[in-house]
Amino acid sequence: MTHFADRLAARVEATESVLCVGLDPRLPFPSDCHRGLRDDRSGLARAMERYCLGLIEAVEPFAAAVKPQVAFFEALGGYGLTALERVSAAAAERGLPVIADAKRGDIASTAAAYAAAWLEPRPGGEPPLADALTVNPYLGADSLEPFTAACREHGRGLYVLVRTSNPGSADVQGLETPDGPVWQSVAALVAAADTAPVAACGLSAIGAVVGLTQPAALATIRRLLPRAPLLLPGLGVQGGDPGAARAAYASHPAGALVVAARSVIEVWRGDPGDWRSAVAAAAQEHRRTTWNVASHAPA
Amino acid sequence: MTHFADRLAARVEATESVLCVGLDPRLPFPSDCHRGLRDDRSGLARAMERYCLGLIEAVEPFAAAVKPQVAFFEALGGYGLTALERVSAAAAERGLPVIADAKRGDIASTAAAYAAAWLEPRPGGEPPLADALTVNPYLGADSLEPFTAACREHGRGLYVLVRTSNPGSADVQGLETPDGPVWQSVAALVAAADTAPVAACGLSAIGAVVGLTQPAALATIRRLLPRAPLLLPGLGVQGGDPGAARAAYASHPAGALVVAARSVIEVWRGDPGDWRSAVAAAAQEHRRTTWNVASHAPA
Numbered sequence: 001m002t003h004f005a006d007r008l009a010a011r012v013e014a015t016e017s018v019l020c021v022g023l024d025p026r027l028p029f030p031s032d033c034h035r036g037l038r039d040d041r042s043g044l045a046r047a048m049e050r051y052c053l054g055l056i057e058a059v060e061p062f063a064a065a066v067k068p069q070v071a072f073f074e075a076l077g078g079y080g081l082t083a084l085e086r087v088s089a090a091a092a093e094r095g096l097p098v099i100a101d102a103k104r105g106d107i108a109s110t111a112a113a114y115a116a117a118w119l120e121p122r123p124g125g126e127p128p129l130a131d132a133l134t135v136n137p138y139l140g141a142d143s144l145e146p147f148t149a150a151c152r153e154h155g156r157g158l159y160v161l162v163r164t165s166n167p168g169s170a171d172v173q174g175l176e177t178p179d180g181p182v183w184q185s186v187a188a189l190v191a192a193a194d195t196a197p198v199a200a201c202g203l204s205a206i207g208a209v210v211g212l213t214q215p216a217a218l219a220t221i222r223r224l225l226p227r228a229p230l231l232l233p234g235l236g237v238q239g240g241d242p243g244a245a246r247a248a249y250a251s252h253p254a255g256a257l258v259v260a261a262r263s264v265i266e267v268w269r270g271d272p273g274d275w276r277s278a279v280a281a282a283a284q285e286h287r288r289t290t291w292n293v294a295s296h297a298p299a
Numbered sequence: 300m301t302h303f304a305d306r307l308a309a310r311v312e313a314t315e316s317v318l319c320v321g322l323d324p325r326l327p328f329p330s331d332c333h334r335g336l337r338d339d340r341s342g343l344a345r346a347m348e349r350y351c352l353g354l355i356e357a358v359e360p361f362a363a364a365v366k367p368q369v370a371f372f373e374a375l376g377g378y379g380l381t382a383l384e385r386v387s388a389a390a391a392e393r394g395l396p397v398i399a400d401a402k403r404g405d406i407a408s409t410a411a412a413y414a415a416a417w418l419e420p421r422p423g424g425e426p427p428l429a430d431a432l433t434v435n436p437y438l439g440a441d442s443l444e445p446f447t448a449a450c451r452e453h454g455r456g457l458y459v460l461v462r463t464s465n466p467g468s469a470d471v472q473g474l475e476t477p478d479g480p481v482w483q484s485v486a487a488l489v490a491a492a493d494t495a496p497v498a499a500c501g502l503s504a505i506g507a508v509v510g511l512t513q514p515a516a517l518a519t520i521r522r523l524l525p526r527a528p529l530l531l532p533g534l535g536v537q538g539g540d541p542g543a544a545r546a547a548y549a550s551h552p553a554g555a556l557v558v559a560a561r562s563v564i565e566v567w568r569g570d571p572g573d574w575r576s577a578v579a580a581a582a583q584e585h586r587r588t589t590w591n592v593a594s595h596a597p598a
Binding site for chain 2: 081170
């Protein structure tokens, strides 16, 4: 079994890309995705699946990874989660790492079930649903342990929310303690949870989510977590600047993936041309600007 | 549309119960649940559904609510979530409020999709999947807003994680700030988010999760959130004492539900008799001890 970070690093090198395309399938989908389907949950889930399969096909040459946002699938219940399983399998077939953006977190005995859901081989002999998972640290170290165990045993990765990209991230993450803001203590928690072996590429399997809208936090977190793969949302609509990622690059360009969602997958809206071509062009352009930062960062 | 807290209060009064039975369907299930089914995800999801339907039937006379733990269903993918939809519908048919324990949380545009998944009428005209949802506050006030909006519009309830029952809850929730521990600032966040109308019974729709293992925090949180419905996990296996709930009761016994999961639903293990009877007896006994506390608390 290969280490998550080595699979990611190989993909980053092969595609010369640190772009992670967020699959946030918001209505309206392109009209051809709905053809012949009803507007009930079953029909919408099929349309969502077609849309995401089209997105994967369009971005594949330019993306280091895809990040399905689980909420949109979950909103369609069992049909939606089945669609996500198919989308994830399609990405895996094309060699695209899947980072499930689920932000799960619970007490250890329940976290074990979430780890089984996303990071472990599934009943019936199917491979894990995702290569990596985002998790929420509010319940503390013991709540992370089942996830890090799954990473060790099954070559998976974890991205722990440390400092998120939204304005409200200040409310809890930004509270000051005698040892600095809460997010800094959470970064220390991530460092302590990182007991898995380091990959050949020099990165660990236990990473962090840091908003690109938080450049100062980003530099501190890179210092506190020198080997952690980082996931940087907040480009585009949320106002993050690709150049802000510079501080995130340490040993390897795979050390930080820059997430773009709406600015890639919704770029066809209001454009009369082919939606797949518009998405592919946006992904290519985002790859260029983000790779430019990653490949020129000091080692 | 009735207010969530009024529906809950009516149920608490009718059943003389503040017991919330946690549906955490961990393997092994009773053997008759597996009859004729395979050990793949589809078969296991059917067995899980049978188990939960049996649990609901057994505890219905004694429970104020049921709390399906979403992780166990999610571990079986689309099949599992479909099973949860059926379990939830069965509980609703029997008049049992469903508190979906999903601990969701994300930036506002994504939280809106989670709110749609759990608290809003679903595409195709189906009612909301749950009466109330547990959510994680780590992303701050703006991440709670889509959930509170759904509560206002659709008569639903919310239980925000404030101080959880596990030992690791100290790691982040217990960090000291100049204004007290982090969980105290989160309680203030919950108070600020509570802009929905108060129910006729005097309770609000926006509640909090507080571990029964945290009696000091519980008293403080009740003072900070006088109208909030509370959800108190940690009884039984986790070591919480039913008497610790005393501080939680304010205007109405529905002001705090005490959660029991393993100590009710797994009580049949190692017992050769009928599992449904054993579960019913355990629920009845838990109802007695918890109602004794709720009904004797000072108003």
